[in-house]
Amino acid sequence: MRPTFSIDNRFRLFFALQFAGIGIFFPYIALYLSSIDLSGGQIGLLLALVPLIGFLVQPLWGLVSDVYHLHRFALVFACLSVSVVIVGFAMTQNFWILLSLTILHAVLKAPIGILVTSLALEHLAREPAQTGFGSLRLWGSIGFAVASFGIGAFFVEDAIWWILPLYALSNFALAAVALTIPDAEIHGQVNWKEGFSLLRRDRMLTRFLLGLLLIGVTLGIVNNYLSVYLTDIGAAGLIIGTALAISA
Template sequence: MRTITYRLGAFYFLLFFGFGAHLPLLSLYLKDFGLTGMQIGTLLAAGPIVSILVQPFWGMVSDRFQAQKKILVLTLTLAAVSGLLFTVADTFRAFLILYVFLVLFQSAIVPIIDAVTLSHVQKVKGDYGSVRLYGALGFAIAVWVAGHLSEAVGLQSIFYLYGGAFLICVGIAITLPHQGLPLSTSIWSGLGKLLRIPQYIVFLVAAFLIFGPINANNSYFSLFYTAIGGAVAGVGTAFLLFAGSEAPIMRVAGRFAKRYGMLSLIVLSGTVSAIRWYYYASQPSPRMVIALFLLQGISVGLFLPIAASYIRENTPIEVQVTAQAIYAAFANGLGTMVASYAAGWLLDHFGIFSTYRYFAFSSLIGAILLVLLAVRQKNVSIKRNFHKI
């Protein structure tokens, strides 16, 4: 069992190494290749749209046919091939088609491996955050490696790093055990079960409001950082510290969740996010932004592992992958798309600091929704205990 835990940790490290190798530098590669700002924006906007459409599909198929391992191997391979083909693409149309396919296959991976990991750690009485933290480490290291390698041999190297990391993940995925969860009666009945769980729906909305701005910040941070007087080189340092700060928080997230409750810590995460964005909107110095890098760890490092565990504990076991996939599509896909478009409109009309005021307001509303959800669940628990007496 411990060997499986190590394999899952290695899988997360390599998976997010692949993400970190290409995501921060993709727009720069496309710009250097000669694409216009409109073309780059159109291409990057296609990602959230595709993930919104296909992530629930991958989850429902995986649950219905118990094909987690097969889908992982297939989608990892095809995503790696799509990434490697970027090195030979030479037109906007080719880049767009490849990016759509890359996101199409990539969207299946995280919800499935999350569900597999959550099932495993429950069996061995382990902690999801202690495994997921390797993803944060992989992303942080990849940003540094890709940046230096790109300077040395060119930006095309980001796709070789991405493809190589994903192909190694294929080898790990083949060795993972089959979960053997109860079989869902049908795809649509499984979806219907989820939509009848009120706490799941409220949680999705809150995640949409909190995590959408967190992801959108990845696109707008460089504009913000240079607007407050920071150097372009400092953006890479900031991302390295931000991503690296998530790992130690993930390590202890499960322990704190048992002591203080999952919703309490997710409320803390949303509140810290709101405070962080309000502080950014106040136009702080670049030095203070870097100095307070741990705010990223508290917000993201708490939110990611505890949110996945909360969904597992509040949804039927036979639709676990579907539940994680819909959460990913709603928070990472739709949330990111809406936050990015709203931020772009505010940027054009009122400037970059108004964008961060919007991020703060959205995160605060999400945190308030989670407080109301926590109060409701506490009241339900009290009523149940009362009826037992």
């Protein structure tokens, strides 16, 4: 008999919490930064750094995790560290300190998605049951929709600062859940040179990855600034939350 809270359900919970945190923080952080009187240029710089730094450091996180077989440890460490950084974020309104914390946040947040996806896929490959990855990842969309709607409906108009403690709490919860999921098995030496040579040989794969990059850029613009635009045209918090929830 399988336990009620199976490993599949732990991954579902992780994805739900992970994307709930994303729905709490990223669609509304521009509004928060505006509320503490940062300029448009300062806000744009802070928001641009997160995906840029993530793009640069994700391969390094993957390399270290693979070489030293520290997938789950790195996942727990990243989640806990993000919580600590966001607590610091809530304690200052100085742009230069926020800039430093944003860089640190971007570095620490970068591996969370790739590590949990890797662990989930490896778990599914070991499972005799035909559970699809989509049935796990679906809970991420549900988490994002519920969280982004809740922030818009209850906090965006009068208490936008709540996104910081709630985001920190969600990452702390992620670390706790990550401790319960199985770690990756050791499969021998990782050949990173072969991976890079595959990119050089397979033009279709390279184009696919570039396409994903462009999609990510456009989605980032919408996710970061839609709440600002809706606020500027006088939309109520309930409308903002609903619009963001639908985007999930």
